[in-house]
Amino acid sequence: MSDPAVKLKGLTKTYGEGALAFEALKGIDLEVARGEFLMLVGPSGSGKTTLLSILGCVLAPTRGEGFLFSEPLHGRKERELPELRLSYIGFIFQGHNLLPALTAEQNVAFPLELRGYSHRAALAEAREVLGAVGLEDKLTSHPDALSGGQRQRVSVARAIAGRPPLILADEPTASLDAQTGAQVTTLLKDLSTERGHTVIVVTHDSRIFHLADRTVHIEDGRLVPPPVKE
Amino acid sequence: MSAKVAIAEPIRGRAGAVGRWRTLGAIGIKMMFFDRLKLAGTLFGVVFAVVLGNFQMGTFLALLSKNRMFVEAQTDVDLWVTPPGTRQFQGGKPLNDSHLNRARALEGVAWAEPLVLQTAQLTLPNGGREPVSLVGTRAPRFAGGPWNVVKGEREALLTPGGVFFEDAEREKFGGLNYGSVRELGGRKVQVVGFTWGLLPFAPAYAFAEQTLAREIVQLPADQHTFIMVGVQPGADPVAVRAALQAELPDTRVMTRAEYLHEILVYIVTGTQIGLSFGTSTFMGLLVGLITVALSMFSSVVDNLRAFGTLKAIGSTTADLARLLLVQALIYGLVGSLMGLGMVAAMVSGMRNPQLTPILPMAAFGITVVLMVGVCLAASVLALLRVRKLEPAMVFR
Ligand SMILES: Nc1ncnc2c1ncn2[C@@H]1O[C@H](COP(=O)(O)OP(=O)(O)O)[C@@H](O)[C@H]1O
Ligand SMILES: [Mg+2]
Numbered sequence: 001m002s003d004p005a006v007k008l009k010g011l012t013k014t015y016g017e018g019a020l021a022f023e024a025l026k027g028i029d030l031e032v033a034r035g036e037f038l039m040l041v042g043p044s045g046s047g048k049t050t051l052l053s054i055l056g057c058v059l060a061p062t063r064g065e066g067f068l069f070s071e072p073l074h075g076r077k078e079r080e081l082p083e084l085r086l087s088y089i090g091f092i093f094q095g096h097n098l099l100p101a102l103t104a105e106q107n108v109a110f111p112l113e114l115r116g117y118s119h120r121a122a123l124a125e126a127r128e129v130l131g132a133v134g135l136e137d138k139l140t141s142h143p144d145a146l147s148g149g150q151r152q153r154v155s156v157a158r159a160i161a162g163r164p165p166l167i168l169a170d171e172p173t174a175s176l177d178a179q180t181g182a183q184v185t186t187l188l189k190d191l192s193t194e195r196g197h198t199v200i201v202v203t204h205d206s207r208i209f210h211l212a213d214r215t216v217h218i219e220d221g222r223l224v225p226p227p228v229k230e
Numbered sequence: 231m232s233a234k235v236a237i238a239e240p241i242r243g244r245a246g247a248v249g250r251w252r253t254l255g256a257i258g259i260k261m262m263f264f265d266r267l268k269l270a271g272t273l274f275g276v277v278f279a280v281v282l283g284n285f286q287m288g289t290f291l292a293l294l295s296k297n298r299m300f301v302e303a304q305t306d307v308d309l310w311v312t313p314p315g316t317r318q319f320q321g322g323k324p325l326n327d328s329h330l331n332r333a334r335a336l337e338g339v340a341w342a343e344p345l346v347l348q349t350a351q352l353t354l355p356n357g358g359r360e361p362v363s364l365v366g367t368r369a370p371r372f373a374g375g376p377w378n379v380v381k382g383e384r385e386a387l388l389t390p391g392g393v394f395f396e397d398a399e400r401e402k403f404g405g406l407n408y409g410s411v412r413e414l415g416g417r418k419v420q421v422v423g424f425t426w427g428l429l430p431f432a433p434a435y436a437f438a439e440q441t442l443a444r445e446i447v448q449l450p451a452d453q454h455t456f457i458m459v460g461v462q463p464g465a466d467p468v469a470v471r472a473a474l475q476a477e478l479p480d481t482r483v484m485t486r487a488e489y490l491h492e493i494l495v496y497i498v499t500g501t502q503i504g505l506s507f508g509t510s511t512f513m514g515l516l517v518g519l520i521t522v523a524l525s526m527f528s529s530v531v532d533n534l535r536a537f538g539t540l541k542a543i544g545s546t547t548a549d550l551a552r553l554l555l556v557q558a559l560i561y562g563l564v565g566s567l568m569g570l571g572m573v574a575a576m577v578s579g580m581r582n583p584q585l586t587p588i589l590p591m592a593a594f595g596i597t598v599v600l601m602v603g604v605c606l607a608a609s610v611l612a613l614l615r616v617r618k619l620e621p622a623m624v625f626r
Binding site for chain 1: 249265542626
């Protein structure tokens with residue numbers, strides 16, 4: 001059967017309480033099909049990161065319903081969330097967020113070890129995925145010895161290693177120059193198509209919009225139709 | 231979207247507890263070695279605590295041993311009859327022949343011997359003087375006689391004017407040699423032997439036959455500093471002690487073990503020594519605790535993003551605790567081994583018997599266990615910080 005990869009119904013998120021309460025998401029309805037490459041676009045402060053955090057199971061929604069591959073992500077206990085992340089999510093962050101003390105292959109391997117891979121199997125998979133992103137000669141380099149584009153490619157490798165069904169990327173090209181950003185996104189698109197990942201990319205970067213299967217716009221905590229341009 | 235591609239499925243595999251210890255522990259170790267400066271600083275704190283603590287305790291044990299060495303060495307003495315109120319190995323109001331005779335007559339007593347112990351002045355060739363703690367022991371049993379003898383036979387004490395001196399004090403005593411003739415308490419004596427390491431807190435022990443010793447310190451033949459008692463084979467020293475104490479109510483009678491214990495209690499509670507060494511040992515441990523705690527905490531703060539990433543990717547707080555505990559364990563183990571190595575090297579470099587710290591084998595085990603405990607306790611601060619860490623921070 002083909003439940004969507006992501007299904008959100010009336011999802012809200014309120015930060016803070018009482019007079020300080022701030023509603024960052026005001027009722028989001030969204031479906032993302034399995035294998036879709038979706039871009040989430042909107043101005044700064046519109047709620048993109050909040051939405052991605054809820055999808056990534058690092059933040060609980062306030063109201064409404066959310067499902068990842070039919071598994072509910074609302075109403076979960078805090079201690080169930082790490083499990084959900086391991087099952088479903090590969091993350092790509094704005095800053096690469098690689099562990100500086102680990103080599104490229106160790107950075108890619110450790111999430112696999114948490115998922116029960118033996119050390120040896122995790123390293124083998126890490127090397128293979130790093131090969132797929134074109135870093136076969138940087139396996140044992142530490143992040144501080146890599147260029148920005150190389151680091152972000154290690155991030156891509158870490159996110160797709162082990163084939164989690166959903167890849168979430170928050171402004172993955174923000175710290176890269178335009179050309180490198182487009183290259184990394186193209187790589188992510190090709191690999192996820194090849195490997196059957198569903199991908200949601202938050203971005204400002206209009207140069208990569210054409211890579212999306214679909215683009216969703218968010219403004220002030222609500223999904224809106226794309227702005228009309230002349 | 232290509233319809234033919236198999237859609238990725240949820241990942242159901244999970245590491246077990248062992249796997250998580252291994253994975254997170256390995257990351258913890260890599261993080262430690264990545265920040266070499268912090269590693270060195272933390273280890274320095276642990277090493278400092280180990281060196282300070284062991285030196286303090288070792289010096290305390292050396293002090294204790296100085297105060298107990300005489301009683302400890304006389305393994306064939308079962309009971310000590312001492313002046314009332316005695317808490318150290320030090321004479322008081324002398325005992326007399328009546329005490330000695332009543333002790334000898336008591337059921338269960340095999341033998342009783344008087345001991346003379348008093349300070350005497352040794353005249354140096356340059357006219358100066360040095361005190362010795364002169365022990366008068368009786369032939370033929372020589373109870374309370376010289377031990378750790380490095381030169382001479384104790385029977386040589388029977389040669390007229392024969393005295394044993396402490397080898398480590400030969401320089402101080404004006405270049406004393408075997409056969410040297412000196413004046414001790416106004417009486418000509420000759421060096422007929424040397425002991426090694428008999429340096430109590432009082433002046434070094436010297437040994438003479440009792441008649442000579444009495445002459446030197448001018449103690450009448452019917453007065454004694456202590457009376458040493460051996461019990462009959464098969465008799466219970468504790469029972470004989472009780473009977474002897476009842477027989478000699480104006481003395482204090484202790485078994486050898488009781489006397490040793492009494493000296494320990496006296497040093498710990500009756501002097502400032504226990505407090506002073508206890509305090510500095512505690513300070514050492516505290517320094518270790520604080521150094522490790524601050525360094526682990528600051529390491530977490532420096533690496534908040536890395537810890538947040540670990541959490542976001544699917545590590546639990548318990549996983550991060552594993553990481554920190556492995557780090558603490560390694561700080562404790564490596565730090566104590568390095569510290570103990572330094573202590574051992576320093577102590578073996580100190581060949582002088584004046585106040586070389588005494589390090590029993592148990593000190594090594596105790597140090598490792600204690601320091602690992604301290605380091606584990608020190609990781610609590612860091613643990614509290616990672617517990618508070620929100621995984622959502624990684625998107626900020
Ligand atoms: N932890 C928080 N507490 C309070 N307000 C927050 C918090 N995180 C985000 N916000 C607010 O929610 C709104 C949406 O933030 P965010 O999701 O980061 O937007 P975007 O990623 O689109 O820039 C912003 O106005 C922001 O200030
Ligand atoms: Mg954002």
